[in-house]
Amino acid sequence: MSKIGTAEWLDWKRLPLFSKYDAEASLVQMCDRLLEEATRQGSGDDYVRQFLPQLATELSCQWCTLIERTPEWETLFEFGRNAAGGFPSTLCDEALDRDAAGLCVDENRADWSFMAAPLGDVRPSTILLVGGRDLTAASLSEAIIAARALGYALSIVEQREKHLRRIKRLQTTLHIASSFSSARETQPLLELIAKEATRLLESERSSIFIWDREHKQVVACPALGVEGNTLRLPDDVGIVGDVIRSGKTICVDDAYNDERFDPSVDKSSGFRTHNLLCVPLRNNAGELIGAFEVMNKEKGKADYDDADAQSLEELGVQAATALENTREIEQLSRSRDQLTEQAKQKVQVIGKSSAITALRSTIERLASTDLPVLILGESGTGKEVVSQSLHYQGPRANTPFIAVNCAALTETLLESELFGHEKGAFTDAHETRAGKFELAEGGTLFLDEIGDMSPGGQAKLLRVLEQKVVTRVGGSETIPINVRVVAATNAKLADAVRDKKFREDLYYRLSVVTLDLPPLRDRPEDVILLAEFFLTQFCSQANRRLLKVSAEAKKRLQAHLWPGNVRELRNLMERVAFLCAGDRVEVEDLAFILSPSRDSVVDMSADLSLKEASRRFQQEYIRRTIKRVGGNMSETAKCLGLHRSNLYRKMGQLDMHEANEGADDEE
Numbered sequence: 001m002s003k004i005g006t007a008e009w010l011d012w013k014r015l016p017l018f019s020k021y022d023a024e025a026s027l028v029q030m031c032d033r034l035l036e037e038a039t040r041q042g043s044g045d046d047y048v049r050q051f052l053p054q055l056a057t058e059l060s061c062q063w064c065t066l067i068e069r070t071p072e073w074e075t076l077f078e079f080g081r082n083a084a085g086g087f088p089s090t091l092c093d094e095a096l097d098r099d100a101a102g103l104c105v106d107e108n109r110a111d112w113s114f115m116a117a118p119l120g121d122v123r124p125s126t127i128l129l130v131g132g133r134d135l136t137a138a139s140l141s142e143a144i145i146a147a148r149a150l151g152y153a154l155s156i157v158e159q160r161e162k163h164l165r166r167i168k169r170l171q172t173t174l175h176i177a178s179s180f181s182s183a184r185e186t187q188p189l190l191e192l193i194a195k196e197a198t199r200l201l202e203s204e205r206s207s208i209f210i211w212d213r214e215h216k217q218v219v220a221c222p223a224l225g226v227e228g229n230t231l232r233l234p235d236d237v238g239i240v241g242d243v244i245r246s247g248k249t250i251c252v253d254d255a256y257n258d259e260r261f262d263p264s265v266d267k268s269s270g271f272r273t274h275n276l277l278c279v280p281l282r283n284n285a286g287e288l289i290g291a292f293e294v295m296n297k298e299k300g301k302a303d304y305d306d307a308d309a310q311s312l313e314e315l316g317v318q319a320a321t322a323l324e325n326t327r328e329i330e331q332l333s334r335s336r337d338q339l340t341e342q343a344k345q346k347v348q349v350i351g352k353s354s355a356i357t358a359l360r361s362t363i364e365r366l367a368s369t370d371l372p373v374l375i376l377g378e379s380g381t382g383k384e385v386v387s388q389s390l391h392y393q394g395p396r397a398n399t400p401f402i403a404v405n406c407a408a409l410t411e412t413l414l415e416s417e418l419f420g421h422e423k424g425a426f427t428d429a430h431e432t433r434a435g436k437f438e439l440a441e442g443g444t445l446f447l448d449e450i451g452d453m454s455p456g457g458q459a460k461l462l463r464v465l466e467q468k469v470v471t472r473v474g475g476s477e478t479i480p481i482n483v484r485v486v487a488a489t490n491a492k493l494a495d496a497v498r499d500k501k502f503r504e505d506l507y508y509r510l511s512v513v514t515l516d517l518p519p520l521r522d523r524p525e526d527v528i529l530l531a532e533f534f535l536t537q538f539c540s541q542a543n544r545r546l547l548k549v550s551a552e553a554k555k556r557l558q559a560h561l562w563p564g565n566v567r568e569l570r571n572l573m574e575r576v577a578f579l580c581a582g583d584r585v586e587v588e589d590l591a592f593i594l595s596p597s598r599d600s601v602v603d604m605s606a607d608l609s610l611k612e613a614s615r616r617f618q619q620e621y622i623r624r625t626i627k628r629v630g631g632n633m634s635e636t637a638k639c640l641g642l643h644r645s646n647l648y649r650k651m652g653q654l655d656m657h658e659a660n661e662g663a664d665d666e667e
């Protein structure tokens, strides 16, 4: 250490005024250039390295250095050689304490002096120290000006670098957030969050602790090194517990010397935490959902600081939002799977006849393909059930199944119904609406009663099937579609083709595979199976014990001709389930319902209003007509003097279930 004599001092406030002709004037110009350079330069320290030799010349000194007390004195920049060899620590300490520039002579070398000037409040622990042979107190004012200028220059660049670092981190956070948003599952997302936090915060490891309020626990995920990769801990223990309780960030520089630190996680994972940063994890609504922690800042980096905390908090907001999204997606897909499973259970093609057994195995084979299927059969034979079965047994099961009753739509409506329309495309088009093809995207579109489609409708449908794009009515944009089309009809479509009522090209496109459903009267062995299947469904709906069917009643059911096919049987079982008085279905229960004479009788015994009496009469009358014409709805409509779509509407108004089954998409 250098010995120094009595020092002379000058502080910033007592700096004399000087004119542009004074010696200091050129130094002021140098400082001006220094500040300009620092402002221009984005980062780096070239401007200081260039300034020190110029300053040495200006002050006529041989050694020029910037040193910082941390609390030991450390050299930041240096130019020239300290010929005295020693270091005037007393002068430097005093310069900082007094906030004044000081000059003293080295006691071992009378020809060598030191001059120390503090850089001021912007760099409170740094000083400019110079050494040389010809230093005099006259240079103190120059040293103090140069030191101040250096302080401002360093702080300008420091601030700039801080801002640049912040911008870079924000950019990285944004980039990371976009990778979070594409995650669909929680577990891989948690691993991604941990990986990105580790990288962004230059750390060794990161963990997310999800707060399970109900069980007063936090769940560490991923808990690296822990068996099963998850770890549950009480929510009031350790640093994480403190963060959860206070909702505030905690930074720890020496974990094992911090009494809040709980080493049990280290014990379970075999990891050794040195320092850590733990921030509260909040969702978009600001609710605390856990804590987010990074551990062991990379070697060679400073400890975690406020900028790190800010970055981790910001990343935490993105992580929490993404986690909530994946949870919602998972919940939705779970309930979607449940709904699909329920739908699958409901859609069963019941029967043990050889025709139905063969049909089931054909459905199984066709379900995995995208082949267009045409289902033929009398009304009520199960065409829609078969089409649903094709859908739910195949890879499209989780996607929409949309049914359209082509007979229930007029030609003008059909187009907008199938292909959608733009707002204002026609008088009633108040809003833009997607068509059934769009709604069925990825899934199956069931075109029921295809035989009743108008020629114009057939032409448009053919175009869509060929080009696999739809254009909304009134729109110009073509929308690509990926939809499996299954069509059905109770008409003799081949005859309609021969009679030129149905386009041949469309017929061949739709009927790549044809399934012909036999009427119920041709498969009496299925009747009891179906009756019991429906009875189970309706008894549970009616909240009553399952009804047994007596042997006599079974015989009666099998003897019936079932003009309305399975639908008729189903409706009968519905009425039985609700009306049967005993625990067993006896032949009398069926005789009452199946008897042709009773079929036409409307119970007028109760005190009915005229409106209710006529409603019941209409129901009965329509039912009777349907029965009379063998369940053919077009025929029924004709007999009743109604348009087919008006018949469906009427039946809907009369709460007749047959209407829903027959005209799902009735306008």
Ligand SMILES: Nc1ncnc2c1ncn2[C@@H]1O[C@H](COP(=O)(O)OP(=O)(O)OP(=O)(O)O)[C@@H](O)[C@H]1O
Pocket: 348, 349, 350, 351, 377, 378, 379, 380, 381, 382, 383, 384, 385, 386, 448, 489, 490, 530, 566, 567, 570, 633, 661, 662
């Ligand atoms: N094999 C079957 N197994 C189970 N239920 C069936 C079967 N066949 C028909 N059904 C039931 O009978 C009713 C009528 O069937 P569906 O609507 O599929 O007939 P459809 O041939 O499409 O009639 P329509 O030609 O009048 O539209 C439905 O409730 C359906 O669930």
